[in-house]
Amino acid sequence: MALLELKNVCFSYDKQSPVIKDVSFEVQKGEYVAVIGHNGSGKSTIARLINALLKPESGSITVDGFSACDKKSVFEIRKRVGVVFQNPDNQMVASIVEDDVAFGPENLGVPRDEIAKRIDFALDAVGMQDFRKSAPERLSGGQKQRIAIAGVLALAPKIIILDESTAMLDPAGRKDVLRVVKKLNKEQGVTVIAITHYMEEVISADRVIVINDGTIETIGTPKEIFAKAKRLKEIGLELPTASYLANKLIEKGFRLPADVLSDEDLEEALCKL
Ligand SMILES: Nc1ncnc2c1ncn2[C@@H]1O[C@H](COP(=O)(O)OP(=O)(O)OP(=O)(O)O)[C@@H](O)[C@H]1O
Ligand SMILES: [Mg+2]
Numbered sequence: 001m002a003l004l005e006l007k008n009v010c011f012s013y014d015k016q017s018p019v020i021k022d023v024s025f026e027v028q029k030g031e032y033v034a035v036i037g038h039n040g041s042g043k044s045t046i047a048r049l050i051n052a053l054l055k056p057e058s059g060s061i062t063v064d065g066f067s068a069c070d071k072k073s074v075f076e077i078r079k080r081v082g083v084v085f086q087n088p089d090n091q092m093v094a095s096i097v098e099d100d101v102a103f104g105p106e107n108l109g110v111p112r113d114e115i116a117k118r119i120d121f122a123l124d125a126v127g128m129q130d131f132r133k134s135a136p137e138r139l140s141g142g143q144k145q146r147i148a149i150a151g152v153l154a155l156a157p158k159i160i161i162l163d164e165s166t167a168m169l170d171p172a173g174r175k176d177v178l179r180v181v182k183k184l185n186k187e188q189g190v191t192v193i194a195i196t197h198y199m200e201e202v203i204s205a206d207r208v209i210v211i212n213d214g215t216i217e218t219i220g221t222p223k224e225i226f227a228k229a230k231r232l233k234e235i236g237l238e239l240p241t242a243s244y245l246a247n248k249l250i251e252k253g254f255r256l257p258a259d260v261l262s263d264e265d266l267e268e269a270l271c272k273l
Helices: 043-050 071-080 097-107 112-125 141-153 171-188 222-226 229-234 241-251 263-271
Strands: 004-011 020-027 032-037 058-063 081-084 159-163 191-195 207-212 215-220
Touching: 004 043, 020 043, 020 058, 020 215, 032 043, 043 058, 043 159, 043 191, 058 071, 071 081, 081 141, 097 112, 097 141, 112 141, 112 171, 141 159, 141 171, 159 171, 171 191, 207 222, 215 222, 222 229, 229 241, 241 263
Parallel strands: 032 191, 032 207, 081 159, 159 191
Antiparallel strands: 004 020, 004 058, 207 215
16 A cells, blocks of 8 residues: 555635645655646645645545544644645744754654654754754754754654755755755655755656646656656746756757756767767
């Protein structure tokens, strides 16, 4: 059984204009899935539905066997799904880093000694052990976001959803956070759903889900997705630079493969011309 399953999910905020329209997809344990789509296409709404912050109007969402539509399951779902949002400032609740990381597990009723272990593990994982007694407001944006991730890790979730979590960071901070998340995915088997518009984050995902206007446009590997360059542009999406250049060259009559993704792919294809 898939760890996460959405089946024919529909949702609207006002009961009139649907924002999520008949969305179905599955995510397997240990996968790293990127979600892309134009502004307002419904990505964050899907994240809130998975985390049971919103309830579908129709269809079903199952997390590790628990139905998000069942009120009694909400607690179990929150234990399994941790969401890191865009702005780390809105996610800090305590005046000392370690208290902030402890906040989530305390709310879930995790015993004291277990919480202490989780804080240790989480701060180690994000490389912020030295800052455990610091005041969050004195940290840089990248450091704050790492603490927000530590807070989610302390919940010991099976699924981490990153909703544009690196958008407020500089390129170095973004790399840092991604390295931490990749490591958790590879070494601990944590399932990652990364909502992002940074193409460098998308090309390294196992699979990509493309959302357009509240519906699933397509799902596939990064290579499969970016081979459909024309359609992606039509629905307001960017391409990785190498894909963009390869497609421009194909339009000019050069015989290049349609699935160029990385700079290395492009170089290899150009060498074969
Ligand atoms: N709390 C809300 N109340 C009413 N409408 C909302 C609310 N949040 C989002 N919407 C609307 O729902 C639609 C989907 O929004 P959502 O935030 O899920 O999109 P998104 O893909 O995450 O966009 P972005 O790329 O800008 O983050 C948009 O039309 C948005 O205006
Ligand atoms: Mg959003």
